[in-house]
Amino acid sequence: MILANCLPEPARNMVSESVQASCLKNDEAENNMTLHDMYYHKLSDDDSDSDWDPLQEPPAALKWFCVNCTMPNSDDVVHCGICGEHRESEILVHGFFASPFSKGLLGSKLEVEGILKDSCFQDLTSDNITAVGFDERMLLHSEVIMKPHPHPERPDRLRVIAASLATAGIFPGKCFNIPAREITREELKKVHSLENIEAVEQSSQIVASYFTSDTYANEHSALAARLAAGLCADLASTIFSGRVKNGFALVRPPGHHAGVSHAMGFCLHNNAAVAALAAQTAGAKRVLILDWDVHHGNGTQEIFEQNKSVLYISLHRHEGGKFYPCSGAASEVGKMGAEGYCVNVPWSRGGVGDNDYIFAFQQVVLPIASEFAPDFTIISAGFDAARGDPLGCCDVTPAGFAQMTEMLSTLSGGKLLVILEGGYNLRSISSSATEVIKVLLGERHGCKVDKVVPSRSGLRTVVEVLQIQKNFWSKLEPVLSNLLSVWGVHLQERRKKMIKRKRAFVPVWWKFGRKRFAYQVLTRSVRSKSKKW
Structure with missing residues (x-):
């Protein structure tokens, strides 16, 4: 972990030369591109200066960053050149209901009033409660070192989802908020090594620190990570006990890249792993973790790859090991007697959309899950496979995420916990999360698709996975x-x-x-x- 020197109070926002040198040294030492590197690779102008001409006029200075996708724009434009979001967008106030073209809400006032009227408060009976885990202190986790570009994993990710749910009258309103607590060290020891736990705790004593070149921490990050893990643990035990029907963990920092002894990929503690063990402590014998984040959850796989009581299924971009974190091939099936309890569906290209995901659910996910018969189901819900995400570059729609959630809700008697992972386009992440929560509330949208036509690459991937996993699952x-x-x-x-x-x-x-x-x-x-x- 790279630790920055403690700075005096008047200069907390300034960056010391030693921290910058350490970050550069750490970047050069890494062989594979990190999430941060992938995100900013196109913005780097330091690779070559062969076309530099001192006689040419200097380029227009960058004046503002898009609130939706964080991409830079010059001062003479009003809409983002990447996603089209208005410079003064109110997406953080109204969520995805805000107009991307101008200030204010999308559509007429009557349309928004109709949305709010349809989303009125419902009676919260024990059989019909959808719980949401959220705490504003998780917004304090942010990158304090000033860099040329905002970090994609930023507090606005939670703000925009909360704004969307509030505008729709879903939360607060239809959902029940459970109180947050910090996860204990004893609970974390079931998932992480003492080295990982202490490294995260030590970051609270320092203004700015880095576990990897793209995984930052400030003095509030350890608290945010403990709150996120504690909320996921309490949601899991509350859902399994039957006190609520299902739940959504609106948490950050994300967790599925955090392994036994390391933090990486924006992740500090593995929230899904903590929730799975909490559900087992509450009485669940078999737990299914379905990870649809566009990146492979290498940390979750590492934690459970020798555990037959937890089935881990991941759908992600892989591209022959060239896509971050370069793990998750179809041949990775588990080890030490737990072969078959890791199922990887590795897409061979970007741009994968609803049809390929739902086809993989029909042919791979549901047959294996039904044979496994989980007592509790967890979704590592990264929305970076959504249309418009700058990191994922895939094409899954909010309706696609809702359809996959509905398919999984038939398992475990409906005992389902959705945990937020990645997702870096605010409009995509907020609309997708809202549709998923509507499914948890029992609001069905659209009819079920009986037969979908996959792409050729998607079909090849599914066939490859079936040929490997049929050795472990009779169905x-x-x-x-x-x-x-x-x-x-x-x-x-x-x-x-x-x-x-x-x-x-x-x-x-x-x-x-x-x-x-x-x-x-x-x-x-x-x-x-x-x-x-």
């Missing part, structure tokens, strides 16, 4: 056979069409070989010349 053998029978013909026909297309572009003479054709051309030219003479 997958008929699923794979049916999949090949239905889509195998399609693939064969497509392969034949591709072959025909290739043959159509190949000249007939190519079949005889290039040397033979060249010989015939030369001999014919010689004969024609001899006839002329």
Whole structure:
């Protein structure tokens, strides 16, 4: 952990040269790009100065950063050049209901009033309560070192979701807020090593510190991490005991990259792992953790890869190990007798949308989950696979997230806890989280999709996962056979069409070989010349 020197009170916002040097040294030492590196890679101008011309006019100074996606914009534009958000957007006041094109709410006043009227308070009976875990002290976790660009994991992520829920009358209103408490050291020891726990605690004594080049901490971060973990633990035990129906943990910092002994990827403590063990302490024998964050939850997998009582399923971008954190291949299935209890669905490209995710749910997630028969279900709900997210670059819609939540709500008798992980486009994260919470409240949107058509790369990924996981789950053998029978013909026909297309572009003479054709051309030219003479 890189620790910054304590700064005097008048200069707390200034950065010491030693901290900057340490950050640069740590960046150079890392072999793989971090989340932070991926986010800002396109903004870096330090790689080359070959096109620098002192006679040219200097570029326009950057004057403001988009509140929605944090991308920089020059002072002469009103809308963000990346996401189109208005410079003075009120998204932090009204959530995604705020207009992205101007100040104020989206639509007429009557439309918003209708939304609020439809979202009126409901009676909170024990069978119909959706609990939300939230505490404003988690907003104190922020990057205090001034950098050329705002950090994507910022307090506004919670503010915009809370604003959206308040504008819709969902929370406060329909949902019950549970009181926050700090997780104890004894509870954390069940998940993390003492090294990790003490490193996070030590950050509270320092103004600014870094666990990795992209994982920051300030003097309030340890408290925020303990509150987040404590809320997830209490939500899990409260839901499993039946005092509430389900719940949503509106928490930060996120957690699924935090492993046994390390913090990384914006994560300090693993909230999903803490919640899983809390549910088991309350009596759950089998816990399912479904991780749809666009990045693989390497920390969660590490914690439970030898545990047969916790099934971890992750859907994420992988791209052959080139996408952060470069783990989560389909071949990673668990170890030490727990093979099959880690299920990875690694997408081979970006831009993956609703159809591929729901298809993977139908063919992989639900068959395995139904055979596992969990007593409690946890969703590591990162919304960075949402449309418009600058890190994920995928295409899942709020309706897609809602559909996946509804599919999982059929498990565990409806005992479901959704925990916020990533998501860095404020409009995408707030609209997606709101739709998920509506599902938890029992408000169904749209009809169920019986059959979806996946992309070719998505189909290949699902088939690859089924071929590996069928060795551990008996229900997958008929699923794979049916999949090949239905889509195998399609693939064969497509392969034949591709072959025909290739043959159509190949000249007939190519079949005889290039040397033979060249010989015939030369001999014919010689004969024609001899006839002329």
